[in-house]
Amino acid sequence: MEGGTRRWTARGPRLRACRRDRSAPEAGEPLCRECARRGWAWVGLRLCLTCGHLGCCDSSRGAHATAHHESTGHPVARCLGTGCARPGRGWAWCHADEVYLWPR
Template sequence: MTDGLPAGIDPSVPPSGAGCVECDAAGGWWVHLRRCTQCGHIGCCDSSPSQHASAHAAATKHPFMQSFEPGEDWFWSFETQEAYDGPELAPPTSHPTNQPVPGPAGRVPADWQEHIH
């Protein structure tokens, strides 16, 4: 624990961008976005085709993520599989409100609902 926070939560680290790092690199798309509370990595949720946020947590052993959706501030522990309240993280705290869900614009297939988990 540092400053009363559990290991794996660093409120000073900004997010890696406005979209899923891996989906953006590969030209993919996502349903919702999640933010690693340790390093700021933005990945796609487990409903998304590629599930990059969970893959990041598994590969790095970073234990917490936070929703990166506008109006949502819940935290998730990969270790306990439970939701938590947590501290305010460095801004921005969500993707831009004009970014569509699912997103990003122009990359979501018309039959996207058939591709979600």
């Protein structure tokens, strides 16, 4: 990954391109801060590729990654953790275009 930028390829039932920015800021601590403040556990984490926000997935009680997208409009989040294929090679989701993205 050069200069913190990674390219992604869209894959999914609609098979259309994702038109959003796909640069990847560095991740902070591996936790959902909103859940941690409430004492909640989370299932998986999603990293916002626009600003680096780390939130829990929709299978978690808080669904904070989707809430972040809804409040900011930031469209692409990368899966972090065990449910993401291989470490460093996981998928991303484009909320705006509703497609999965895979590293090239």
